[in-house]
Amino acid sequence: MHIVVCIKQVPDSAQIRVHPVTNTIMRQGVPAIVNPYDLYSLEEALRIKDQYGGRVTVLSMGPPQAEAALRKAISFGADDAILVTDRAFAGSDTLATSYALASAISQIEKDIPIDMIFAGKQTIDGDTAQVGPGIAKRLDMQLLTYVSKVREVDLANRTITVERRAEGGVQVLRTSLPCLVTVLEGTNEMRFATMSNMFRAARYPLKTWDKEKAGIEDLTKIGLKGSPTIVSKVFAPTPKSVKAEIIDTESNQPRDLAVTLLAKLFTKKPNLVRDIAKNAP
Amino acid sequence: MSEDNEPRKPARRKVELDPKLAAYKGVWVFVEHERGQVHPVSWELMGEGRKLADKLGVELAGIVMGTPGPESRQFCSEAIHYGADLCYLMEEDLLKDYRNEPYTKGLTDLVNSYQPEILLIGATTLGRDLAGSVATTLKTGLTADCTELAIDMENRSLAATRPTFGGSLLCTIVTLNYRPQMATVRPRVMAMPEKDGNRTGRIIVHPLDMVEESIITKVLEYIPDNLQGKPQLAFADIIVSGGRGMKKPENFQLIWDLAKVLGAEVGATRPIVQAGWVEADRQVGQSGKTVRPKLYIAAGISGAIQHRVGMEDSDVIIAINSDPSAPIFDFATYGIVGNAMVIVPALTEAFRQHLSTARMAG
Numbered sequence: 001m002h003i004v005v006c007i008k009q010v011p012d013s014a015q016i017r018v019h020p021v022t023n024t025i026m027r028q029g030v031p032a033i034v035n036p037y038d039l040y041s042l043e044e045a046l047r048i049k050d051q052y053g054g055r056v057t058v059l060s061m062g063p064p065q066a067e068a069a070l071r072k073a074i075s076f077g078a079d080d081a082i083l084v085t086d087r088a089f090a091g092s093d094t095l096a097t098s099y100a101l102a103s104a105i106s107q108i109e110k111d112i113p114i115d116m117i118f119a120g121k122q123t124i125d126g127d128t129a130q131v132g133p134g135i136a137k138r139l140d141m142q143l144l145t146y147v148s149k150v151r152e153v154d155l156a157n158r159t160i161t162v163e164r165r166a167e168g169g170v171q172v173l174r175t176s177l178p179c180l181v182t183v184l185e186g187t188n189e190m191r192f193a194t195m196s197n198m199f200r201a202a203r204y205p206l207k208t209w210d211k212e213k214a215g216i217e218d219l220t221k222i223g224l225k226g227s228p229t230i231v232s233k234v235f236a237p238t239p240k241s242v243k244a245e246i247i248d249t250e251s252n253q254p255r256d257l258a259v260t261l262l263a264k265l266f267t268k269k270p271n272l273v274r275d276i277a278k279n280a281p
Numbered sequence: 282m283s284e285d286n287e288p289r290k291p292a293r294r295k296v297e298l299d300p301k302l303a304a305y306k307g308v309w310v311f312v313e314h315e316r317g318q319v320h321p322v323s324w325e326l327m328g329e330g331r332k333l334a335d336k337l338g339v340e341l342a343g344i345v346m347g348t349p350g351p352e353s354r355q356f357c358s359e360a361i362h363y364g365a366d367l368c369y370l371m372e373e374d375l376l377k378d379y380r381n382e383p384y385t386k387g388l389t390d391l392v393n394s395y396q397p398e399i400l401l402i403g404a405t406t407l408g409r410d411l412a413g414s415v416a417t418t419l420k421t422g423l424t425a426d427c428t429e430l431a432i433d434m435e436n437r438s439l440a441a442t443r444p445t446f447g448g449s450l451l452c453t454i455v456t457l458n459y460r461p462q463m464a465t466v467r468p469r470v471m472a473m474p475e476k477d478g479n480r481t482g483r484i485i486v487h488p489l490d491m492v493e494e495s496i497i498t499k500v501l502e503y504i505p506d507n508l509q510g511k512p513q514l515a516f517a518d519i520i521v522s523g524g525r526g527m528k529k530p531e532n533f534q535l536i537w538d539l540a541k542v543l544g545a546e547v548g549a550t551r552p553i554v555q556a557g558w559v560e561a562d563r564q565v566g567q568s569g570k571t572v573r574p575k576l577y578i579a580a581g582i583s584g585a586i587q588h589r590v591g592m593e594d595s596d597v598i599i600a601i602n603s604d605p606s607a608p609i610f611d612f613a614t615y616g617i618v619g620n621a622m623v624i625v626p627a628l629t630e631a632f633r634q635h636l637s638t639a640r641m642a643g
Contacts, residue, residue, distance in 0.1 A: 011446075098417055124568075125446065128425040133381075133413030142497050143381045145410045161501065167315050167405050171378065172502035228422030228459040232440065234452045237586055244600055244609075244616035254627035257617050261599065262631050264615065265576075269597060273639050275518050275575050279544025280636060 001054030002112045003045040006119040007038040009062050009069035034069045037120035039190045040183040045118045046077050055079045075193035075201035086211040093227035098134025100222050104214040117180040136180035148184045305460035308334040309397040311344045312360050322403030324363045328474030331364035336432045340366040346387050348377050361482035373489045378500045379407050385414040387489045397461050399439050404465035412465050422456030423463040444590050469515050469571045512562045514546050519576045522548035526581020526621050530558045539629040550588050566591035581621040584609025
């Protein structure tokens with residue numbers, strides 16, 4: 001069993017600040033982390049490896065510093081790590097990204113055939129959820145998104161049975177390997193890195209692939225050129241012109257404030273009483 | 282949109298549309314359904330699609346894929362009642378449950394046959410699975426989770442605006458020399474349009490050239506969710522939310538008390554969910570739910586953009602915050618500057634009295 005896990009290094013979005021004057025992202029001091037959704041996929045891949053044996057290769061595309069994310073994955077137990085990095089990839093949108101990753105995966109496949117690819121449900125910076133499906137389509141693989149449970153991997157028949165989150169329930173799907181799986185958050189809990197794996201991660205000779213090594217043949221399909229979408233404008237949300245009507249009363253006692261507010265509210269929205277009565281006990 | 286970390290330098294490319302692509306005309310909305318129910322996001326998109334189609338002076342079409350029979354036809358007429366001029370219908374037994382392969386092939390075939398310039402899909406688990414697959418197959422641009430859609434008449438392009446960097450900034454994305462231009466929109470972001478039962482339109486049936494034997498993925502079972510006791514924020518009329526200003530987990534009980542009197546759902550900001558005070562299903566905002574209730578009460582919430590994008594389309598917003606300069610007062614309807622721990626119980630009591638008076642009055 002050979003599983004490739006696609007991960008991305010992302011800025012910790014909880015700590016991103018926007019410059020108040022220039023409206024640009026202030027990246028200084030924002031820690032880079034492994035996209036949290038990718039960790040559910042990595043853990044699921046490691047569990048399959050624990051149960052059925054085999055290898056887990058982690059793959060990432062990004063700037064040279066994304067190496068840290070791959071080493072992190074090694075410390076959790078991944079066997080190999082490849083960083084695809086090249087200035088030519090800069091500005092890639094999801095279509096161009098899926099092309100580059102699919103191309104790199106085809107190169108990995110030349111060494112060891114791939115049975116499964118795992119990818120995060122989405123990233124926390126782009127939030128698109130498009131790269132996983134894109135890779136599956138480009139490699140003509142079956143696609144299982146939003147998987148909440150891997151029920152069974154049948155190695156003899158080369159099938160996998162999973163539970164997939166649908167809008168109003170759970171679909172139980174069975175498909176053939178190879179396939180691409182994206183994992184829903186909360187499906188598992190990432191293991192702790194063992195001491196020996198941490199040492200291995202520190203010493204691991206990471207493979208760095210430029211566009212040639214990643215097998216990119218058509219340069220018009222990567223970077224800005226290969227990206228159909230164009231960011232035409234980045235801007236801060238415009239403040240609403242109408243600010244809140246601040247309720248105040250002579251006493252400013254909580255009770256008076258509340259009663260005054262309700263009087264205004266129900267004068268403006270008389271039907272609201274009915275809406276509340278419909279739901280209220 | 283960019284998978285790159287840096288928003289790219291705003292590009293201003295004037296592109297003469299390839300004549301082959303200029304032949305792409307019309308706005309399409311994918312009508313998503315599951316277990317006999319159309320997802321409301323499809324009708325919300327139909328309302329938005331109508332505006333885009335009118336601006337462009339083209340037709341609006343609903344795309345219905347499902348099993349042969351009255352149900353699929355019913356979805357078509359509903360799509361027309363919500364604003365579509367016509368529906369493309371693909372009815373095959375193998376489209377019974379959503380599966381990526383046949384739905385991707387079906388929608389891709391429809392696009393290649395009838396060539397729409399814009400294709401809108403709900404950003405649901407089904408829609409995102411389908412949209413990413415279709416866009417890659419067609420090698421066209423797809424913008425996820427848009428909060429605003431407009432037409433740039435200069436080159437008839439779709440200007441799709443979405444939050445970026447966890448909602449700190451907004452960016453507008455265009456797909457110039459590719460067709461169709463695809464976008465997904467999350468449920469409740471757009472308003473539900475009025476339904477007009479008198480509207481009529483045509484239905485064009487298109488076959489799906491596929492047999493069950495060729496489809497590798499099989500659906501073994503469908504387990505419907507047990508919704509009992511699960512929060513249903515997305516469609517709640519009234520929501521009472523608390524933020525960090527509630528200070529301690531015990532104080533959050535005040536939010537529940539007010540919600541109970543109003544028969545409201547309880548919401549929360551991201552820090553509250555991350556601290557484990559309430560379950561993740563109650564998070565309102567960019568990384569949580571988008572809501573548009575008739576009344577939204579925000580207690581101890583500063584109104585950071587990440588929260589704001591999830592609730593700013595509420596009909597009426599009441600904000601309670603001790604900081605008079607909190608951003609929430611910039612977009613709320615009514616504000617009370619004060620300690621939420623005393624204002625919220627006062628509101629609970631005032632609502633209780635008001636409602637019992639209203640009930641007695643009949």
